[in-house]
Amino acid sequence: MRFSIYLNAQTRGPHEDVGIIETLTRQALEATRAGVQGIVLTEHHFSGYNTYGDNFMYAAHLAAQAPPGTRFSLAVAVPPLHNPMRLAQRCNLLDILTGGELIVGFAAGGSPIEYAGMGRDPSQRHAQMIHNLEILEAALAKEPGDPPLEWETAFEHGTLHTRIMPSAFHRPAPAFARATQSDSGAEWTGRKGWYLFTAREKPQPLAARWRLYEQALREGGHDEATIQERLDWSMVQKQVYLAGTDEQAEKEIRERLVLMAEHQRRSFGMVKDLRDAAHLKSVVGVSPQNPDEFLDHAMLIGNPGSVAEQIREYEAAGVRHMALLFNYGFMPPEISDRSLRLFLDQVLPAFS
Template identity: 75%
Template sequence: MRFSIYLNAQTRGPHEDVGIIETLTRQAVEATDAGFDGVVLTEHHFSGYNTYGDNFMYAAHLAPRVREGVKFSLAVAVPPLHNPLRLAQQCNLLDILTRGELIVGFAAGGSPVEYAGMGRDPGERHAQLTQNLDILEAALAKRPDDPPLEWKSAFEHGTLHTRIMPSAYHRAAPPFARATQSDDGARWTGRRGWYLFSAREKPERLAARWRLYEEALRGTALTEAEVRERLDWSMVQKQVYVTASAEGAERETRDRLVLMGESQRRSFGAVRNPRDAEHMKSVVGVSPQAPDAFLEHAMLVGDPDSVRAQIRTYEDAGVRHMGLLFNYGFMDADTSDRSLRLFIDEVLPAFTAGRG
């Protein structure tokens, strides 16, 4: 099992933004210095669910601050919210800035506030995802002497006469991942030879999904070593709270879920379209608005012994990489620091002992 620190802290307003981003930067360095293998950054806008918003820019800031060899995973970039050629350029530039230690994950997103702010229709998000990915891949594959690439998305169009610049670090483009909550999505991802990102699911369900994904990978032209590498870095994301004593951990967590649920309802209410709230359920799976299900599916909560045991169940299910979120639910820096340091001191060594 390997671990990445997943950075996605919520903010209550502009008075918190700077401090949160400074705390996340410090925690990313601390975690990777202590033995975390990677950093995961996500993309959310306008809703307060993600303080930094631009995961490409933040990854570029973090890359020279963490130790060499740390893997950056974007989980995810949302292609329907981007110009596809600018997105292709950002992927390659970030691949260079991370010295080739990058996996770019894609998903359709779906937050009504984010789509409204970017002038997009969330009801068309899946069609726009496929269309923009096709454009992005065609642009990355184009050589300067190829015929011009005419492209058109739902919102823009253009002509690429030369090529995407810069090139990636040591390949045509960085490797890609798909974030999905469905078995069909896992099969699609495996057939393309991409990495699989998932979240908010229990071990037994993930075990079945990982088997479908591996079967699809093995149906491609990938070598055995390449299949193993895809499985090593495919990821499950969890929110974590580690306390010295398990007593009170669940109560504190439920209090945070209430705050997160209220924030989510305000975000959806700002758009005032019931359809948007309904389709969002299909994107995120369980929600903080349903605390029991969220605790069961999306979280690892307890003392170090309990958290170690919970992680073992995912390891037994075939998961080899977990993206762990320690700063969420409007935590103050001291609380998230205590949880992260307990994990580093008393959980991480159980999974890293004996590494060369």
């Protein structure tokens, strides 16, 4: 089992932003120096759900400080919110800055407040994502001597005459992933030979999805070494909370889920005129609006022994890489530090 630390701390206002980013940086470096193998960064804007916003820039900053060989995963970049030429360029540059230790995951996102802020319409986000990814791949594959690449999205158009600069570290493009909650998405991802990112699901359904993904990798004609490497670094994301006892962990984390649900309702309520604005269920499955379901599907909580047992269930389902979120729900640094420290000291050694 491989582990990455997933960075996605929420903020309640500008008075918290600097301290949160400083805490996340410290925790990411502490975790990777203790043996956690990767850092995962996500993309959210304007809503307070993610404090740093720009996961490419933040990953570049962390790559200069993390131990050599640290694997960076973006979970995710949202193609409809980007100019595809700039997105291609940023993917390649970050691949170089991480020494080729990069997986760029893509998903359609869906937060109406984020789409509104970027001047985008979320109603066609899935179709736009696939279309923009086709442009991205064509741009990355283009060589200077090829005919000009004419491209057009729902919001922009242009012509690429030369190539995307810089090139990637040691391949035509960085490694790519798709984040999806569906079996059809897992099959699409496997046929492409991309990594699979998913979240907020229990071991049994994940075991079935992993089998579909592996079958699609094989049907896509990928060699055995590629298949095993994709399975090694495909990812399940979980929010984690450790305390001295199971009872203490559940009591304290339920208080955090109340705060998260309140913040989500306020955020969605700002854009009631947009499609999907009234849908409080997360685009990645369960929502803190239903705390029992969220605890059951999205979280690993308890004392260190209980959390290790829960991880073993995912390992038995075929999962080889988990991205764990320790800082969320407006936790003071001492609370998230305590949970992270229990994991590093008492859980991580059992999987080394």
